[in-house]
Amino acid sequence: MNAPVSIRDVAAHAGVSVGTVSNVLNRPEIVARATRDRVQAAIKALGFVRNESARQLRAGRSRTIGLVVLDVANPFFTDVARGVEDEASTSGLAVILCNTDEQLEKEERYLELLEEHRVQGILITPVADAERRLVALQQRGTPVILVDSRSPAGSQCSVAVDDVLGGEAAMAHLVETGHERIAYVGGPPSLRQVTDRLDGARRALQRAGGAVSDLRVIETGALNVAAGQRAGAEIAGLDPRERPTAAFCANDLVALGLLQEMTRRRIRVPDELAIVGYDDIEFAAAAAVPLSSVRQPRQELGRMAAQLLLEEALSTDGHQHRQVTFKPELEIRQSSLPGQVPGR
Amino acid sequence: MNAPVSIRDVAAHAGVSVGTVSNVLNRPEIVARATRDRVQAAIKALGFVRNESARQLRAGRSRTIGLVVLDVANPFFTDVARGVEDEASTSGLAVILCNTDEQLEKEERYLELLEEHRVQGILITPVADAERRLVALQQRGTPVILVDSRSPAGSQCSVAVDDVLGGEAAMAHLVETGHERIAYVGGPPSLRQVTDRLDGARRALQRAGGAVSDLRVIETGALNVAAGQRAGAEIAGLDPRERPTAAFCANDLVALGLLQEMTRRRIRVPDELAIVGYDDIEFAAAAAVPLSSVRQPRQELGRMAAQLLLEEALSTDGHQHRQVTFKPELEIRQSSLPGQVPGR
DNA sequence: CGCCCGGTTTGACACGTTCCAAGCCTGCCC
């Protein structure tokens, strides 16, 4: 609409050279007081705004980092995003948020886009094993940090919470409170989180001996509320004598969906079905029946990921990849405590 | 780490000119089959990746849009973001997500950053009245669309839901179910959403005649769960004979916090305190006591905002600003239905 | 008077792309 004003216009207006204006912008201390004031006045008068693209072109890298998550609507990821954004903004970096919806295709599109943007680096929770693509990305010069995930080959930095441990704690709790028919609800199995938590659960069962006859795995297509509701319908449809008496869900959204469906069908929680979720999102404690859940330091996860990225991006010489692992914590609430009066 | 490969390298490798490579990239149909194949092979062999900054520099604008929200952790905004992102990605645009935390200072920093990035446009829910700054931004050439907000002067496009209507519906419902001492819980009053919903509530009271003696306004510092809990403590502290029997909360996070605090203090909802929230986020229905709430078409809001932005960005000649308003809908659930047995 | 010095300022180039006018072929028609 309006003729864009460039550094050259400012220079003309202030009666100095282009280089001087650039200096005022980037190293104001080396330019004489009087000149500096004159240039700054010109900038204000003309409404000059730096052109970030041009800076980037010159610098070779943009002042931006990419964050690729599985589902923006999941509070787990928004909390992580919060942490990332906090950390990034202290360094003057912007965050490009990309939502893959757990679709490989969208993930690929976004990775391409971020690489073209020459972002400082990419924080990603991959949809599936992405080792090859990510390594290629790194070799071409874009640092990659895995979030809530880990590279088996150690070829990236990563920040994660020990999901096996979390799964084990959740399952051990259910076994201890006497359940024998237990279900694990989650999917798709391509997600590391889903399989790790299941592995942890299995480990708890082994450790407990043979008391639990079978762990029924109910696979969901995604980790959201709707998937939880569908799983709920499936469980409710089972013969009550064979129906699991407890369910461990791969995340809280699934657990809340499951809980909602149980409530709708008047199957009592926790008496007829105990539920344990994962993530301990803010809404878990406020659920119809306060939800037991495995808590993760979400915001911390995001901050740490951003820190690792900055560390790697700034290091000129050989950078050592670091794998940071946090410990989860089981928060027991009413949804898995039989015998308690559910009302207030 | 690795020498970046440019279009020039590709040209050399394929034995063609730079211009031809550019054509292969942008208008493949005009270059001869054989040449095209050769160039594409070179691109693959060298691992060439377009440099978006350079494209932008030439084009004058980046292929990015800015989304500035009050709180990423609020599901309302993540749903809006979802809609924006969907729409943007169909046009190959990336979304830069900025979280202001309702702080004017952060908002200013982000607006500056986005302008420097020469984004296609900015979608924003402003912290406070930002008319002046936004108009300046537009005059310098960056389109601005207000989200869940409206410009009194009509100087921007906007997408909003009629909050006065929503507030009126919620309050009318509480009055109809016989409440006489009602509280409005929300803040800060600098947020248009907060005041509009309150205005609507007041209008409902007027329309109902004088049955309701007073509307007690409990001001919160922000619209999140913690603020709701604090408000809950305040309400619980009142003499039960004077205590409101119903609360209309400015959003669901506040309502959930309030509900949580009531549960903790064994004040029964809805019998001793009926609660109505706003936004109808996914978790409202799954709350301890399913929450009555005013539903907004959140994702739709985001999509429409992005569409308006594209419309404005693409229009070369005089663009007419449009103000789109959606209608909210009251969803009545158990939290405001006295006399019903709260259990299952 | 010539020289050098430190503090400022200048000018030109590089970054990687897109765009466009101009050039080069090849084949066809008269």
Place this chain on the structure above:
DNA sequence: GGGCAGGCTTGGAACGTGTCAAACCGGGCG
């Protein structure tokens, strides 16, 4: 054979900034 059209390709000029060596200037010193 000359001319022409049409299909491809080329070369170079931008775009706005950061950087850096070189120029400038006034003053102090020998």
